[in-house]
Amino acid sequence: QKEVEQDPGPLSVPEGAIVSLNCTYSNSAFQYFMWYRQYSRKGPELLMYTYSSGNKEDGRFTAQVDKSSKYISLFIRDSQPSDSATYLCAMMNYGGSQGNLIFGKGTKLSVKP
Amino acid sequence: GAVVSQHPSRVICKSGTSVKIECRSLDFQATTMFWYRQFPKQSLMLMATSNEGSKATYEQGVEKDKFLINHASLTLSTLTVTSAHPEDSSFYICSASGDGLTDTQYFGPGTRLTVL
Numbered sequence: 001q002k003e004v005e006q007d008p009g010p011l012s013v014p015e016g017a018i019v020s021l022n023c024t025y026s027n028s029a030f031q032y033f034m035w036y037r038q039y040s041r042k043g044p045e046l047l048m049y050t051y052s053s054g055n056k057e058d059g060r061f062t063a064q065v066d067k068s069s070k071y072i073s074l075f076i077r078d079s080q081p082s083d084s085a086t087y088l089c090a091m092m093n094y095g096g097s098q099g100n101l102i103f104g105k106g107t108k109l110s111v112k113p
Numbered sequence: 114g115a116v117v118s119q120h121p122s123r124v125i126c127k128s129g130t131s132v133k134i135e136c137r138s139l140d141f142q143a144t145t146m147f148w149y150r151q152f153p154k155q156s157l158m159l160m161a162t163s164n165e166g167s168k169a170t171y172e173q174g175v176e177k178d179k180f181l182i183n184h185a186s187l188t189l190s191t192l193t194v195t196s197a198h199p200e201d202s203s204f205y206i207c208s209a210s211g212d213g214l215t216d217t218q219y220f221g222p223g224t225r226l227t228v229l
Contacts, residue, residue, distance in 0.1 A: 008154070036220070043119070043206045043220035044157070088156070101147075101218060103156040 003027050006089055006104025015113050019076040023089035023104045026070065030091040030102075033065050035074045038086045038106065047087075048074065079111045115141050117209050119221035126197055127229055134192045134224045136207030142187035144211030147218060148180070151204040163190055187211075197228040 006023045013019055021035075032051055036044035048063040050056045050072075056063045062075040072091070076083055086106040116139040126132050136146060145164050149157040161177075163169040163184035171177045181193040190209075194201055204225055208218040 004156075034217070041204075041223070041225065043117075043208075043223040046217060046219065049217055101159070105154070105156045 003102050004089065004091060004104045007107055008105050010108040010110060012110045012112060013079055015079060015081060015111055017079050017111070019074075019079050019083070019109060019111075021074040021076075021087050021089075021107050021109070023072050023091075024070055025072070025091060025102075027091075027093065027102075028067070028070065029093040032092050033063070033072050034090045034101075035061075035063055036088040036090060036103075037083075038088060040085075044088055076109075079109075081111045081113050084110045115209070115217075115219040117143075117207065117219045117221040119207055119224050121224060122222060123225045123227075125227045125229065128198055129196055131193055131195045132197055132226060134194075134205055134207075134226075136190045136192070136209065136221050138188045138209040138211075138219070141209075142211060143190075143209030144187065145209070146184055146190040147208045147210075148182060148190075148192050149206045149208065151206060151223075157206065160192075194226065197226070199228045202226055202228045 004025045035048040037047050038044040050063050050065050053065045053067045060077045064073040086108045088106040089104040092101045118137045120135045148160045151157050160175045161169045161171045163182050165184050165187050169182035184190040204223050206223040208220045210218045
């Protein structure tokens, strides 16, 4: 079993829809959880950063972490065509080096106008 | 937010040549820089971690003599792919951390390497 599992999609939604992106993980030691957005041929851009369990909201984006289920989610409200990108979840155990950031494969999202 | 640049954004080279990729943190001092490789439809894979003034720490399976990493200053790290082969063709991405806030990694835009 891979440490981080993420459905690669592609996921296609109409403009204005609520998008739900998810990752599951197996390592209960993970404490820091991130969501990155990666446009085609570009480097990942940090969207959300969450420590431990709970919710975090930033504009149209909400990140949820459920450590008991080893499940994290990113919700995008009122999705826009500009949200079309690949979304990568990432997580790490801060007990290790900073570089011990494990990524999911990414979910490709397409928001249709 | 913190900005990380990479140069070049794209490079095409002949097999057997060496290619140098630069990674710069533009508005913060990066105590640690990371180099990743990303193959199509695959996740980012960490190649090595470098701290300023120290030797890089390579991940298992990454040849340190082939992928030379230098982190000579708090704002610059370089990755040199020596004697490149077509199988080295990939998207190389650096990231930097050490902005003193969350130690979050900020990623560069990536370098597309194509070895003919």
